[in-house]
Amino acid sequence: xxxxxxxxxxxxxxxxxxxxxxxxxxxxxxxxxxxxxxxxxxxxxxxxxxxxxxxxxxxxxxxxxxxxxxxxxxxxxxxxxxxxxxxxxxxxxxxxxxxxxxxxxxxxxxxxxxxxxxxxxxxxxxxxxxxxxxxxxxxxxxxxxxxxxxxxxxxxxxxxxxxxxxxxxxxxxxxxxxxxxxxxxxxxxxxxxxxxxxxxxxxxxxxxxxxxxxxxxxxxxxxxxxxxxxxxxxxxxxxxxxxxxxxxxxxxxxxxxxxxxxxxxxxxxxxxxxxxxxxxxxxxxxxxxxxxxxxxxxxxxxxxxxxxxxxxxxxxxxxxxxxxxxxxxxxxxxxxxxxxxxxxxxxxxxxxxxxxxxxxxxxxxxxxxxxxxxxxxxxxxxxxxxxxxxxxxxxxxxxxxxxxxxxxxxxxxxxxxxxxxxxxxxxxxxxxxxxxxxxxxxxxxxxxxxxxxxxxxxxxxxxxxxxxxxxxxxxxxxxxxxxxxxxxxxxxxxxxxxxxxxxxxxxxxxxxxxxxxxxxxxxxxxxxxxxxxxxxxxxxxxxxxxxxxxxxxxxxxxxxxxxxxxxxxxxxxxxxxxxxxxxxxxxxxxxxxxxxxxxxxxxxxxxxxxxxxxxxxxxxxxxxxxxxxxxxxxxxxxxxxxxxxxxxxxxxxxxxxxxxxxxxxxxxxxxxxxxxxxxxxxxxxxxxxxxxxxxxxxxxxxxxxxxxxxxxxxxxxxxxxxxxxxxxxxxxxxxxxxxxxxxxxxxxxxxxxxxxxxxxxxxxxxxxxxxxxxxxxxxxxxxxxxxxxx
Numbered sequence: 001x002x003x004x005x006x007x008x009x010x011x012x013x014x015x016x017x018x019x020x021x022x023x024x025x026x027x028x029x030x031x032x033x034x035x036x037x038x039x040x041x042x043x044x045x046x047x048x049x050x051x052x053x054x055x056x057x058x059x060x061x062x063x064x065x066x067x068x069x070x071x072x073x074x075x076x077x078x079x080x081x082x083x084x085x086x087x088x089x090x091x092x093x094x095x096x097x098x099x100x101x102x103x104x105x106x107x108x109x110x111x112x113x114x115x116x117x118x119x120x121x122x123x124x125x126x127x128x129x130x131x132x133x134x135x136x137x138x139x140x141x142x143x144x145x146x147x148x149x150x151x152x153x154x155x156x157x158x159x160x161x162x163x164x165x166x167x168x169x170x171x172x173x174x175x176x177x178x179x180x181x182x183x184x185x186x187x188x189x190x191x192x193x194x195x196x197x198x199x200x201x202x203x204x205x206x207x208x209x210x211x212x213x214x215x216x217x218x219x220x221x222x223x224x225x226x227x228x229x230x231x232x233x234x235x236x237x238x239x240x241x242x243x244x245x246x247x248x249x250x251x252x253x254x255x256x257x258x259x260x261x262x263x264x265x266x267x268x269x270x271x272x273x274x275x276x277x278x279x280x281x282x283x284x285x286x287x288x289x290x291x292x293x294x295x296x297x298x299x300x301x302x303x304x305x306x307x308x309x310x311x312x313x314x315x316x317x318x319x320x321x322x323x324x325x326x327x328x329x330x331x332x333x334x335x336x337x338x339x340x341x342x343x344x345x346x347x348x349x350x351x352x353x354x355x356x357x358x359x360x361x362x363x364x365x366x367x368x369x370x371x372x373x374x375x376x377x378x379x380x381x382x383x384x385x386x387x388x389x390x391x392x393x394x395x396x397x398x399x400x401x402x403x404x405x406x407x408x409x410x411x412x413x414x415x416x417x418x419x420x421x422x423x424x425x426x427x428x429x430x431x432x433x434x435x436x437x438x439x440x441x442x443x444x445x446x447x448x449x450x451x452x453x454x455x456x457x458x459x460x461x462x463x464x465x466x467x468x469x470x471x472x473x474x475x476x477x478x479x480x481x482x483x484x485x486x487x488x489x490x491x492x493x494x495x496x497x498x499x500x501x502x503x504x505x506x507x508x509x510x511x512x513x514x515x516x517x518x519x520x521x522x523x524x525x526x527x528x529x530x531x532x533x534x535x536x537x538x539x540x541x542x543x544x545x546x547x548x549x550x551x552x553x554x555x556x557x558x559x560x561x562x563x564x565x566x567x568x569x570x571x572x573x574x575x576x577x578x579x580x581x582x583x584x585x586x587x588x589x590x591x592x593x594x595x596x597x598x599x600x601x602x603x604x605x606x607x608x609x610x611x612x613x614x615x616x617x618x619x620x621x622x623x624x625x626x627x628x629x630x631x632x633x634x635x636x637x638x639x640x641x642x643x644x645x646x647x648x649x650x651x652x653x654x655x656x657x658x659x660x661x662x663x664x665x666x667x668x669x670x671x672x673x674x675x676x677x678x679x680x681x682x683x684x685x686x687x688x689x690x691x692x693x694x695x696x697x698x699x700x701x702x703x704x705x706x707x708x709x710x711x712x713x714x715x716x717x718x719x720x721x722x723x724x725x726x727x728x729x730x731x732x733x734x735x736x737x738x739x740x741x742x743x744x745x746x747x748x749x750x751x752x753x754x755x756x757x758x759x760x761x762x763x764x765x766x767x768x769x770x771x772x773x774x775x776x777x778x779x780x781x782x783x784x785x786x787x788x789x790x
Contacts, residue, residue: 023131023149023163026305031327032126034335034687039111039119039134044070045695050335050686051123051130052359052698053150054342056386057157058270059358062123062130065100065148065164068112072695073098073185076358076365078351079274080224081421082198082217086187087428089420091354091365092198092217093189096182097160097228097268098150099249103176104168109136109144117143125338126316127309128154143169153304154311158275159296161304162266168256175256179266180211180249181226189361189696191432199224202282206242206250210293213248214286220421223282225289228268229297265301269293315341318740318747319382321710325735332683333710336703339686340378343700346385349392352419353700360697366418366426367393369450370701372457373630374657378707380464381741388470391461394454395474397423398481405485408445412484415450417443435610442511447504448489452522455482456630459529463719466744472544476533480554483530483562486523490565497570505582507623508655509613513582515570518623525631527566534559577639578646579624589616592649599690600677601659604652619651621658625665629708632668632718641669656685660705667713667729676731679709710737715752717741725772728752728790744769746782757788 027033036047044064048071051062061074073096083089102109111119117135124131129151136144145167153159166175183204186197202223203214212227232238232252243249256262269292273280296304319337323330343357352367353375371390379387394401394415400423401413408414416425427444458475461467490498500523505516534554538545549555572580580586594602608616624643628635644665653659659678666675683706686694711717715737716727724743730736736753746769751758757773763782771778773788780786 022133023147023165024133026124026127026129026149027122027131028124028126031331032124032334034123034125034331035120037120039116041068041070041112044068045072046689047121048072048074049359049694049696049698051121052339052342053128053130053152054358055128055152055154055157056342056345057348058152059342060098060152060160061359062121063096063098064111064132065098065150065162066102066108066110067096067099067182068110070112072188073182074360074697075185076361077224077270077272078345078348078358079421080217080220080222080272081365082219082222084196084198084218085194086190086196086198086364087193087430088364088418089426090187090196090198091361091420093185093187093361094199094224094270095213095215095226096185097226097270098162099178099180099182100148100162100164100264100266101178102146102166103178104138104142104144104173105175107138109138109146114138123338125334126312128152128312128338128342142171142173145169151305151308153308154315155307156296156304158269158271158292159304160268160270161296161301161308162264162268163301164264164266166256166262166264167260168258171258173256175254177230177252177264178243178249179228179230179252180206180243180247181213181228181268182247182249183213183215184246187361191362192428192430192438203286204248206248208240209250209252210290211248211250212286212290214282223273223280223285225271225282225285226268227286227289227293228266229293231265231297233263233265267293267296267304269296315383318742321707321737321739323710323734323737325733326731329680329683332687333706335687336683336706337378339698339700340375340703340707343375344379344383344386345389346383349389350396350421352390352393355700356697357700362693362696364418364420364426364428366420368418368701369453370657370704372453373626374660374701374704374708376457376704377460377711378704380461381711381743384461384465384467384742387461388467391458391470391478392474394458395478398477400424402481405488410485411488412486413451413478413481414448414485415454417447417450433610437610443504443508446502446512447508448485448500449503449505449516449519449522451482451485452519452526455479455526455529456522459533460719464743468541471533472537472541472548476537476545477548477552479526479530479533480552483527484558486527487558487562487565490523490569493570496568498565498568499570505623506621506626506657507581507619509616509618509620510582511614513584515572515583516623517572517579517581518627520569520571521627521631524566524569524571527562527569531559531563531566573639577636577642579627579639579643581619581624581647585617590650591616591618594649594652599681601681602652604654617650619647621653621655622651622661622665623647625651626661628665628668629661629712632712633720637669640665644669644671656682656691656699656702657705660702660709663709664713667716670729672714672729672731675709675713679706679713682706682709711739711741715739715750720772723770723772723777724748725775726750726752726757727774728757730754748780755790757790759786759788760784 048061058077075094080092115137119134121132132148134146147165149163186195188195199215209230243251354365355363401415405414418427458478501514660682663675663678685702718725746761749760769780
């Protein structure tokens with residue numbers, strides 16, 4: 001097609017027809033929809049986060065197509081990192097393919113330029129669709145009906161699709177449409193430092209209705225290839241012209257007749273050199289991308305949409321949850337699960353999930369402990385393949401963790417506090433605190449509990465799946481190298497105990513403490529668990545274990561020392577069961593009890609400057625209480641109660657990770673009303689912008705925490721020995737709770753109510769599963785509904 005070629009098109013529909021056949025016909029039922037009305041510039045960035053789309057391969061912020069002032073386009077591809085002039089390595093904000101601007105007689109139709117009569121947007125959680133309807137009115141009081149639909153294919157992760165309809169309601173007008181790929185995008189979400197553009201444009205081209213671009217990241221040299229194609233349905237001749245701009249962009253000009261619907265369909269494809277097992281040349285990558293766009297376009301919009309929706313149906317068939325009797329919480333929980341589902345990747349074990357997943361570059365796209373403690377359990381029980389990939393991401397970076405340990409003069413593996421693509425420590429040296437102050441970062445030097453967090457996650461995966469090959473091939477090595485680290489990290493004191501000094505626990509208000517109880521207990525568990533796995537697996541799988549032990553040079557004498565150390569690690573628990581968060585904690589100034597806001601959440605005391613918080617008993621987030629969540633079998637109800645009551649009055653929940661843990665522990669202490677309060681705050685964290693920073697990206701760990709609040713808290717599901725334990729404690733206003741979980745390779749269906757527990761699983765094998773319901777053991781047979789009256 002020539003650059004200034006004409007395209008003949010047919011098909012015209014009246015404004016009445018387009019309104020009756022609007023894009024809303026694609027929407028699911030109301031309980032699956034997140035909608036926002038009106039345009040409010042101050043809410044724009046928050047809504048861009050909430051309306052993000054993705055498929056695990058990439059994530060795209062839910063920007064408006066015309067990119068009004070204040071918009072923050074964000075396109076993030078899993079595994080694409082670079083540093084350039086940034087403080088440290090960070091995920092790359094790639095070129096933006098969501099670019100579609102309409103001009104009426106030279107003036108842009110956009111909320112910041114044109115009067116808005118009506119404006120609403122809807123995210124369809126069930127189908128992964130983002131829809132919009134806007135009625136504009138220009139300075140001459142002419143109205144324009146604008147609708148759009150957008151999705152990133154779950155069936156084909158490299159494909160994005162847009163459909164847009166424009167109707168001039170009052171008179172004929174001359175319009176032009178500018179569309180293409182915006183290669184001016186940079187990383188502007190910097191806590192410290194200036195914006196950074198992490199790539200260079202190697203090639204770009206506009207050929208009629210097709211735009212293409214090839215870029216290369218500055219440091220890593222990763223190639224990214226884009227192609228987009230626009231088609232139009234109308235009844236006149238249209239002109240495509242190349243737009244002389246940074247692009248590549250093309251401009252389409254036409255006369256829009258009054259009352260006639262002009263429908264635009266836009267396909268775009270994205271590939272990277274990282275997608276292939278061997279190094280590929282730029283020419284090949286570009287040809288692959290252009291071939292893909294032609295193939296997708298030929299297949300058509302309806303087919304692409306159908307395949308996408310079918311893929312989502314399959315995903316939701318395993319991950320959906322239904323809260324009966326609480327439609328607000330039900331919808332909010334679906335929203336949380338949706339954002340988890342667009343973050344996970346089934347076919348790539350070299351990427352993890354960051355605190356903002358693929359909806360923003362805050363925290364630089366790094367992997368923290370959030371992934372293993374808050375996010376991973378969701379995937380273990382809804383998509384074990386993704387869960388395994390997240391653990392393999394850590395396993396394949398064990399050598400870097402070993403190097404990191406050696407650099408700090410320890411043995412074993414010290415996983416980095418912040419990890420990107422290589423597994424090296426990439427924590428920045430400076431950060432902006434929540435009060436705006438710039439602080440030095442010490443987490444990489446002291447927040448060592450991440451070693452135990454990852455070991456715990458690997459073992460939990462094994463317990464939930466029963467996958468012995470995972471432990472033999474990967475998990476045992478993680479546990480052993482983590483135990484080696486703790487054995488080198490402890491110090492023996494005069495009282496005959498082992499201590500862990502100079503650490504930061506989950507409560508980051510105190511940046512240098514001794515014997516943080518969470519860290520010490522996790523280290524103790526890691527050492528004892530590793531020694532038990534060593535003995536068990538050496539007995540059951542001697543040949544395979546001997547190969548592993550030889551490869552990592554692990555001896556029986558070393559393992560015996562682990563057990564000795566683990567049994568003598570300091571743990572600060574009083575006779576009444578109250579656990580001291582760290583050594584000397586109870587001697588610090590106590591500003592409790594904290595005042596509460598309208599949501600029942602504590603407010604930070606005005607008389608405690610952030611610079612002085614380290615000298616108080618104020619807690620940033622769940623620390624001691626997190627032990628009860630991770631080790632439910634090892635603490636009594638009385639111990640839970642006394643510690644919950646004490647630390648609830650001192651915890652500020654300045655981290656979004658915190659309220660979900662309080663919800664779970666509150667459930668386990670019989671405080672279900674209190675638990676619901678924490679759950680409600682958690683599940684609405686982003687929908688209601690509770691932390692005031694949703695504009696920076698979704699709180700991914702909070703999403704996982706919300707899911708765990710329901711599963712471990714209200715449903716009361718835990719692993720006890722080799723059985724799944726169920727102790728439902730539903731809020732009074734809930735009519736019931738339905739969901740599915742993977743357990744030991746089987747997908748179990750749960751239907752819980754106040755007076756009944758119903759369980760079912762399907763299997764062609766003659767398998768049976770043991771479950772505990774209120775501490776009584778039952779055996780489930782396949783393909784039979786099991787009912788237990790409460």
